[in-house]
Amino acid sequence: MRFLHTADWHIGKKLHGYDLLENQKAAMEEILAIAKKEAVDAIIIAGDLYDRSVPGIESIELLNKQFIQMNLEAELPILAVSGNHDSATRLATGGPWYKQRNFHLHTTLEEALVPVEFPEVQFFLLPYFEPIAARLYFEDDSLKTIGQAVGRVVEAMASAFDPNKKQVLVSHFFVAGSLRTDSETSVEVGGLDAVPVDVFAAFDYVALGHLHSKNAIKEGKVRYSGSLLKYSLSEINDEKGVWLIDSQTMEPVFQALTPLQDIQHYQASFAELTNPTIYQTLDRQAFWHFEITDRAIIPNMMNQLREIYPFVLTVERTNGHDVVVQTTKKRSKKVAPTVVLANFFNEVTGEELTDQQREWLETGLTMALDTEKKED
Amino acid sequence: MRFLHTADWHIGKKLHGYDLLENQKAAMEEILAIAKKEAVDAIIIAGDLYDRSVPGIESIELLNKQFIQMNLEAELPILAVSGNHDSATRLATGGPWYKQRNFHLHTTLEEALVPVEFPEVQFFLLPYFEPIAARLYFEDDSLKTIGQAVGRVVEAMASAFDPNKKQVLVSHFFVAGSLRTDSETSVEVGGLDAVPVDVFAAFDYVALGHLHSKNAIKEGKVRYSGSLLKYSLSEINDEKGVWLIDSQTMEPVFQALTPLQDIQHYQASFAELTNPTIYQTLDRQAFWHFEITDRAIIPNMMNQLREIYPFVLTVERTNGHDVVVQTTKKRSKKVAPTVVLANFFNEVTGEELTDQQREWLETGLTMALDTEKKED
Incomplete structure (x- = not known):
């Protein structure tokens, strides 16, 4: 089978005050056109469908229409999870009816453990969740970090693995080692710990959302698709698009999107x-x-x-x-701390930060902000 | 066929600060039990499913579960419209998928004109709307009042009438001549004009929501079901329940609900x-x-x-x-103006208002508040 991997649509997000609904509409329609042209068997959306837990009326109207076109009209199966920007409960509305038309929108840990079965592939749809949800679900107080919690979930999934099929995980987390852009920073720094990438070893492909750059993880079978559009100045040089994956090889092939306004x-x-x-x-x-x-x-x-x-x-x-x-x-x-510090460095030294320096800066900032958060 | 008529669930409504979700859950479950016991062929919900356009998480969770039980588990068709308390757009989420399981949730004027067909009955589901929506839809600037607008809609519906079937209208308006209670006053006085009852002459039964008393209109084929629960002190002597209607006679038979807390x-x-x-x-x-x-x-x-x-x-x-x-x-x-004036009358004269006096008071207040609204 062939499937398309996208994520981080953030419907309703504004860019420096500018409404992006028309841009988002065009990008979603381009994804649908690609899905049809490439005759994929499923569209994966790895979380953050909306930008806010309570989206505006226009956002709801737009996304509802898009899903009608994709699922009811084009009869494309959709495999989606809620992200940290979505309200799982609000997004769950309609879910049990969607499922009957092969639109699987998982918003709970419980749903994640039962795979969506295709002839050659099992899809496990794991929404964003907090470690507390895993502690309660597994009745296991030792699950302190999100890394431990996701590890426990993956362990539970493994018991449902069908040896005659491949396994794909769809999820929405910050995976350790990946790079970040400004537009997800405010939510993710301090808000989400990292999940170590080796937790996903059992899967043939991991379709991630959360980080907005497709290069956040550059190779292998664990991938971010990147966001629907450039959602921050720091993404100016990103190339936005979707991954197309054939389950035979599980090699993702990138297909760029042409934005309405770059x-x-x-x-x-x-x-x-x-x-x-x-x-x-x-x-x-x-x-x-x-x-x-x-x-x-x-x-x-x-x-x-x-x-x-x-x-x-x-x-x-x-x-x-x-x-x-x-x-x-x-x-x-709000100027991101990295930008402020990079500008300051430039003013004092007259030079740009090297990649190595930028990484030190990011790591240090993350630690500092985490500490600050805990002390709040 | 047999159907059950309920309305004004107002999920999420509080009573003087007290959460009513448990009470609402029990009442909805009792309605489902009645529907099963009476083996009705459809449940009609005539608007105001939620109390607010943006309901809380708990309200959404409760109503979603209820609909799963009623429609997917008990396989009961549901015929519902959005009321003035609902956000039509938010409520419309999932609608096209619901429809495929005979859960018809209409939120637009356009949908209202196409009847939901049962072997013996055509159901027209007309959500709450403002006159401006009818002016735009029919491209007719002469539709100034809601009475005119509903009249025009009913005219358009008539062209779809099947002479071999009966016709039922489901809607959510203030129908002229009906009595009111406190819990809907703040929204309805000034906010909604009245629809003259004779506009509905062509229908065999009209299942209304909006007013909270089943006695708002006491006889005939145009009926309010009343609300799910007593939502105001002024409803203390109301009897809450549902109408059961057999399409052969179209005579509504009242079935009382037993509230968790009266x-x-x-x-x-x-x-x-x-x-x-x-x-x-x-x-x-x-x-x-x-x-x-x-x-x-x-x-x-x-x-x-x-x-x-x-x-x-x-x-x-x-x-x-x-x-x-x-x-x-x-x-x-907030003490309703009618209560303030009735108390004042009682203090000055030592007597209670007669029914006739109370009607004069209500009419005068409605006119006064309408005028005030227009001058704002």
């Missing part, structure tokens, strides 16, 4: 940015991250830029001593 | 209420509305009463000149 970066003077001969060569409908090289104060800068580029996300002034991050009025931008 | 009223002195020989004769687990005859101040009265009667709703002091309404700390009681 995030782009441009460094120039204000005069250049507002010069028609330049801006006519740029995609003015993109989400823009500008670095402006001027030293002088530019009155009403953001409004002037938005007349030409309606979707300016941020403007940085890079040639003064101050780095000023401007963003939309609707929503003040 | 609302009761008792007038006595504080000494009597706290005297074991008296309170052992009372149902201490009921929701109590006490009238205390003492003139003296009783320190810590509510807490003393709650030690004996854990579910005291209100205590009125009736022997002083002042009528003091005490309620729970969690939630201040």
Whole structure:
């Protein structure tokens, strides 16, 4: 069989105050088109279907319609789990009816232990959960960390393994060793411990959600699909898409998505940015991250830029001593600690962080924030 | 065929701060038991399934389970509409999958025009809507009032009438001439105009929700089922239950429900209420509305009463000149304008309002509040 692996749709998420529903709609429709063209036998969605536990009306309307198209109209089986951004209980509405049309949306630990059976593959759909849920379910107080809890769950799953089939796990966790981007940071740092990757050794493929980059784990059979769209500036150079997997080989093949509006970066003077001969060569409908090289104060800068580029996300002034991050009025931008520290490093040393330094920084920050969290 | 008519479940509603989920669960289970015992062919729920457009997690969990029991386990068809308390869009989640198991949950005007067909009866499921929805749907700006809008909808339904079948309408409106209780007042006065009862002349039975008393319309084929439970003190003498209808006669037969905790009223002195020989004769687990005859101040009265009667709703002091309404700390009681005016009348004249006077009062208040609303 062939299946498609996607995750982290975050329907309803805004990008620096800009509504993304149209972009999300286009991306979901592209996924459906790929699924049809590639004649896959199932679509896997590895959690964070919505961006919030109580999604807005428009988000609900959009996702409901999408599922009708995918499952009832195109008759595609869907295998999905709730993520840490979803409310498991709210998402569970309709589940028992969906199941009868091969739309399996698992939101509880209990459901995760019974595989969804395909002729050649068993799919175990493990939603995001907290260690306390495993302690209660298995009546085992020794399950303190999420790593232990997932380990115990996988152990229980193993007893249902059919030796004549392959086994695929669908889940939504932070797997140790993977890289992270800004858009999931606030939830995940301190909120989720890591699951060691070797916990998944028994599976032929592990379809993960949670981290937004498909490169969070770069090889092997344990994979993040990455998010539906670029959901943060830090994802500017990511390539978003889906994995296509043939169960014979379990080798994931990447299929990129073409976003309605990409995030782009441009460094120039204000005069250049507002010069028609330049801006006519740029995609003015993109989400823009500008670095402006001027030293002088530019009155009403953001409004002037938005007349030409309606979707300016941020403007940085890079040639003064101050780095000023401007963003939309609707929503003040929280600059990620990594960005603040990387900028500070750059100001003091005049150099960029190396990959090695960036990793030290991330690890240190995670530990610091974890400690801070525990002391709250 | 035989069907059961219920409405106004208001799952998640609290009574003077007290959680009613257990009571609601018991009542829904009793309805299911009646439906099985009476071997009905369908359960009609005429709107206000939830009390709020964004229900709490526990409410969603309870209602989801109930629907699984009724529809998937007991295999009972359900015919339901969204009411003014429901969010049509949120409630619509799962609808297209429910339909395939004969659970028809209509939330839009468009769906209302296509009847759900049974061998002998066509059911038209018309959710609560605002006149603007009809103006847009029919592209007809002359539809100003809800009466006109429902009239236009019924006209459109008539073209789908099968002369070999009977026609039943399920809907959720304030029908002119009906009586009201406190628990729906705040939403309905000013918020909903009335639909003239003769608009429904073409139907063999009209299963209404919105007003909480089964006696809101006392005879004929247009009926309110009343709410699942007593949701306000003003409903203290109501009898709650469901209608059972045989499509041969379309004569509704009332079947009462036995609430887990009833609302009761008792007038006595504080000494009597706290005297074991008296309170052992009372149902201490009921929701109590006490009238205390003492003139003296009783320190810590509510807490003393709650030690004996854990579910005291209100205590009125009736022997002083002042009528003091005490309620729970969690939630201040809004006294309905009708109650305030009836009390004032009683204080000045020493007499109760007659039914005729009460009707004048209600009509006048509705008009006054409508005018106030329009001027806001």
